Amino acid sequence: MNDTYHILTIAGSLRENSSTAHVLRAAEKLGQGTLVFTRYLGLASLPAFDDHEEIPAAVADFKQQIQAADAVLICTPEYAFGVPGALKNALDWTISSGEFVNKPVGLITASTRGESAHASLLLTLSAISAIVPEGASLLVPFIRSKIDAAGNITDWETRRGLSTVIENLVRALQE
Numbered sequence: 001m002n003d004t005y006h007i008l009t010i011a012g013s014l015r016e017n018s019s020t021a022h023v024l025r026a027a028e029k030l031g032q033g034t035l036v037f038t039r040y041l042g043l044a045s046l047p048a049f050d051d052h053e054e055i056p057a058a059v060a061d062f063k064q065q066i067q068a069a070d071a072v073l074i075c076t077p078e079y080a081f082g083v084p085g086a087l088k089n090a091l092d093w094t095i096s097s098g099e100f101v102n103k104p105v106g107l108i109t110a111s112t113r114g115e116s117a118h119a120s121l122l123l124t125l126s127a128i129s130a131i132v133p134e135g136a137s138l139l140v141p142f143i144r145s146k147i148d149a150a151g152n153i154t155d156w157e158t159r160r161g162l163s164t165v166i167e168n169l170v171r172a173l174q175e
């Protein structure tokens, strides 16, 4: 049985020192040993979605990285009660080409509140036929109060929630 899975991680925030990137780093540490993580760093280089037949190189690279991954783990903040535009734009590029079809996806929304973005992203992931396994989505409100200056997650419940997301993502890959 192949127990080494490749997980592509995507942070919905482009900010340096972003709390969602810190959350992903914590998730990557939890999965060390059994999982190989690759961070997708190209969100800002993706052009705005249009339905042209010619695919820009940055978009082709994004699609290839999704295809190469066994699963995807997204961690995003909420902006203005919605999904950050760069992240939504990236997902829009896959609607007709189907890179997310049947792809297990873990979703963590880590924000001040985050309910709207979380619900909206779950709908988008369903629209692109991604599979969010049971227990592989997590909403973490007040994220900034749960991370210290060094970027470590100080909140026990959040750390436990992250472990659960990873466990359920891996379980879906093993089924």
Ligand SMILES: Cc1cc2nc3c(=O)[nH]c(=O)nc-3n(C[C@H](O)[C@H](O)[C@H](O)COP(=O)(O)O)c2cc1C
Residues within 6 Å of the ligand: 013, 014, 015, 017, 018, 019, 020, 021, 076, 077, 078, 079, 080, 081, 082, 110, 111, 112, 113, 114, 115, 143, 144
């Ligand atoms: C322009 C802007 C709009 C925001 N709107 C919301 C919002 O609607 N809901 C929410 O929960 N947080 C909102 N926030 C707070 C961020 O989601 C929060 O600071 C989050 O931790 C940022 O994530 P990051 O550190 O990964 O960039 C907003 C922040 C900014 C800068």
